[in-house]
Amino acid sequence: MSPPASAPRVGIRWTIGDVSGEGFEALRLSIWGAAKSFGTEAAYAVCFNSVSLEYAREQTGDLPPGVEWIEATHRLPEWLRPYLDRHMAEGVGWKFSPLRLFPDRYEIALDNDCIIWKMPRALQLTLAGQSPLCVLAEDVRCCFGQFADMCGAEPRNTGIRCTPPGFDLASALRRTLQRRPCRLSSETDEQGLQVAALQSTGTPAVVRTSEVSICSPFPPHSRELGSCGAHFVGLNSRNLPWEYCGRPASEVRREHWRQCRLPLYELVGVSSAEPRRGAS
Numbered sequence: 001m002s003p004p005a006s007a008p009r010v011g012i013r014w015t016i017g018d019v020s021g022e023g024f025e026a027l028r029l030s031i032w033g034a035a036k037s038f039g040t041e042a043a044y045a046v047c048f049n050s051v052s053l054e055y056a057r058e059q060t061g062d063l064p065p066g067v068e069w070i071e072a073t074h075r076l077p078e079w080l081r082p083y084l085d086r087h088m089a090e091g092v093g094w095k096f097s098p099l100r101l102f103p104d105r106y107e108i109a110l111d112n113d114c115i116i117w118k119m120p121r122a123l124q125l126t127l128a129g130q131s132p133l134c135v136l137a138e139d140v141r142c143c144f145g146q147f148a149d150m151c152g153a154e155p156r157n158t159g160i161r162c163t164p165p166g167f168d169l170a171s172a173l174r175r176t177l178q179r180r181p182c183r184l185s186s187e188t189d190e191q192g193l194q195v196a197a198l199q200s201t202g203t204p205a206v207v208r209t210s211e212v213s214i215c216s217p218f219p220p221h222s223r224e225l226g227s228c229g230a231h232f233v234g235l236n237s238r239n240l241p242w243e244y245c246g247r248p249a250s251e252v253r254r255e256h257w258r259q260c261r262l263p264l265y266e267l268v269g270v271s272s273a274e275p276r277r278g279a280s
Contacts, residue, residue: 008106008127008129008165009042009102009106009165010041010042010105010107010108010127011042011043011044011045011101011105011106012042012108013045013046013047013102013108013109013110014030014031014045014047014110014111014112015047015048015094015097015111015112016046016047016048016051017050017051018050018051019112019236019238020235020236020237020238021059023113024060025061026232026235027046027060027112028061028062028063029115029261029268030110030111030114031063031067032063032268032270033116034108035064036269037116037117037118043066043068043105044064044066044067045067045069045070045102046067046068046069047094047097047098048069048070048072049071049073049094049097053071070101072097073097076094076096076097076098077098077170080093080096083177083184084183084184085183085185092184092185092187092189092190093190095158095190096173099169100163100167103165105165107163108123108160109158109160109161109162111159111231113231113232114159114231115231116160116212116228116229117267117269118227118229119228120160120207120212121207122205123135123160123205123207126162126164131205132202132205133163133167134161134164134167134201134202134205135160135162135205135207136156136158136160136161136194136195136198136206137156137157137158137159137160137207138155138156138157138208138209139155139156140209140220140221140222141155142155144188144192144196145192146192147176147180147189147193147195147196150176151192151195152199156206157191157214158195159212159231160207160231161194163198167201172197172200172201173194173197175197175200176193176197177193180196209222209226210227212228212229212230212231213226213230214231214233215230215233216235216253216256217244217252217253217256218234218249225260225263230264232260235253237250237253
């Protein structure tokens, strides 16, 4: 289904690296769900790093036509490198490689494990010009790392991040780092930097967890899908080095994913739910 001709130009991007098989399967579902929600007029791109194009495409599986694959390994802004761990621990920094792919469109950055099958209200209103121009997701708790005191008391998640055409993300990030010069060493640091930067330009609209749940079997996350989508936090890790209720956490996580995946295929409109090769 295509949006009406008067709809704003939208570009949707994902970042993928050396993640678990379930993480690649989630990427496949995320792309199909976005295509269902935003239609054929939107642009779609996957920025990959740390793996070959052939491997990433094989692990992800069949996708809608028109999805572009972009080698992102060498597209990190040089000015940002001094703020990153040399080995980019926990994958920190890859979401900024490159900073903008669609500068003349509303650019929606989705985590590969964030699956949307219906456009949340905050995105609907923003794309219709009836809401603040940037969008973030709601979270179940604040995880802002070294930027916690700059992000406010409301939990926010950057698994969904929308910026408008012409938005100067580089300047917003640089101003924030000038206020808090530090080395980003965790996913929470990366998230806190983005939240602080976007909030410094105005109050973003918020996708509520009732619409896109923060989904996992581990409290305070929800085991349930939201009305529009679900963000399967922790799915990318091959091994979670702890136990939950006397069981390996990784085993509990995979079991929850297996329970969710068939309904997800139906919700995003993909008929085949055969296990992906290399699932782990």
